Amino acid sequence: MRQRLLRIAAAGTALLLLAAAGPADSPVNVPEPDGIWTGPQRGYTPATLSGATVIDIDALDALIARDRPVLLDVSLADRRPAGLPADRPWLPAHRSVPGAVWMANAGAAPLDPAHEALFLKRVAELTGGDKGRAVVAFCHPECWGSWNAAKRLVLQGYTRVHWFPEGIEGWQERHPTTVIPEDSAWTARAEGEAQR
Numbered sequence: 001m002r003q004r005l006l007r008i009a010a011a012g013t014a015l016l017l018l019a020a021a022g023p024a025d026s027p028v029n030v031p032e033p034d035g036i037w038t039g040p041q042r043g044y045t046p047a048t049l050s051g052a053t054v055i056d057i058d059a060l061d062a063l064i065a066r067d068r069p070v071l072l073d074v075s076l077a078d079r080r081p082a083g084l085p086a087d088r089p090w091l092p093a094h095r096s097v098p099g100a101v102w103m104a105n106a107g108a109a110p111l112d113p114a115h116e117a118l119f120l121k122r123v124a125e126l127t128g129g130d131k132g133r134a135v136v137a138f139c140h141p142e143c144w145g146s147w148n149a150a151k152r153l154v155l156q157g158y159t160r161v162h163w164f165p166e167g168i169e170g171w172q173e174r175h176p177t178t179v180i181p182e183d184s185a186w187t188a189r190a191e192g193e194a195q196r
């Protein structure tokens with residue numbers, strides 16, 4: 001009987017703690033930061049993004065069929081496995097949404113001013129300078145990279161920004177992915193800036 005009472009008391013305490021938890025403690029109610037998120041890239045993200053439209057796979061399918069948006073994959077590049085001998089080939093293959101433009105790590109924060117300028121310039125090229133063209137940012141679930149990339153575009157005055165938080169994994173639950181290379185303009189510019 002005593003153990004049963006202890007279990008009931010413990011359960012009651014757990015319920016009180018859950019009831020007292022704030023929005024940031026809940027994976028379904030993470031508040032939006034004031035600007036770009038500068039904390040860890042991996043973690044629960046908000047359900048909203050002010051100034052952008054948060055979409056699921058159904059909305060993404062409809063948007064692709066209707067508007068042919070610019071699809072921005074900002075996933076991190078795979079790293080060479082630690083301990084892999086230098087003379088061994090390592091050929092990672094990045095799978096993504098067909099037609100996406102992959103700008104690895106473009107959702108990082110902080111992103112140095114030169115790389116942020118490169119990102120914005122490349123998006124301007126992809127949209128033909130039309131800040132009203134539909135743009136979709138994505139990477140992986142529970143990753144702030146695509147949230148940050150979309151927020152950067154909103155802050156720059158893009159009016160049809162969409163954030164697809166389900167990311168590549170959400171896409172591949174319904175559709176095949178394809179191997180895409182990192183965007184050559186993003187890579188070339190990033191390497192050129194690094195050499196200066």
